Amino acid sequence: GSMVESGGGSVQSGGSLRLSCTASGFTYIQYCMGWFRQPPGKERVGIATIDRNGRATYGDSVKGRVTISRENGKNTLSLEMNSLKPEDTAMYYCASIFSPAECVWTTFMGPGWPTTYNYWGSGTQVTVSP
Numbered sequence: 001g002s003m004v005e006s007g008g009g010s011v012q013s014g015g016s017l018r019l020s021c022t023a024s025g026f027t028y029i030q031y032c033m034g035w036f037r038q039p040p041g042k043e044r045v046g047i048a049t050i051d052r053n054g055r056a057t058y059g060d061s062v063k064g065r066v067t068i069s070r071e072n073g074k075n076t077l078s079l080e081m082n083s084l085k086p087e088d089t090a091m092y093y094c095a096s097i098f099s100p101a102e103c104v105w106t107t108f109m110g111p112g113w114p115t116t117y118n119y120w121g122s123g124t125q126v127t128v129s130p
Helices: 100-108
Strands: 002-006 009-012 017-024 032-038 045-050 056-058 066-071 076-081 090-097 124-129
Touching (some): 017 032, 017 090, 017 124, 032 066, 032 100, 045 066, 056 066, 076 090, 090 100
Parallel strands (some): 009 124
Antiparallel strands (some): 002 017, 032 045, 032 090, 066 076, 090 124
């Protein structure tokens, strides 16, 4: 399986971006999908997940500012990000996992937590300037 992100870029503080991810090579509808980010010099952390039934979870750092969504018929995943802050600057990755349990507690785990996600994209850069 493979996953490809798009939609990153540079915005000013308070701006918005929409990230997209297209998956292939696995049965998309059976998998939980997640977005992770890795700020410069820091560990990767899970920020949002959406399970096969469309239930979403969010990390505290992004809650209320981002919305994760999926289109199962198109094997796509999105992350709508609003009110962006300089601390949102990071490489953003989409990933997928079969395990429903790990899907639920992904966003509760701290940076650097060793995940067992099955498939990963190569990342898209988001830069937010003050």
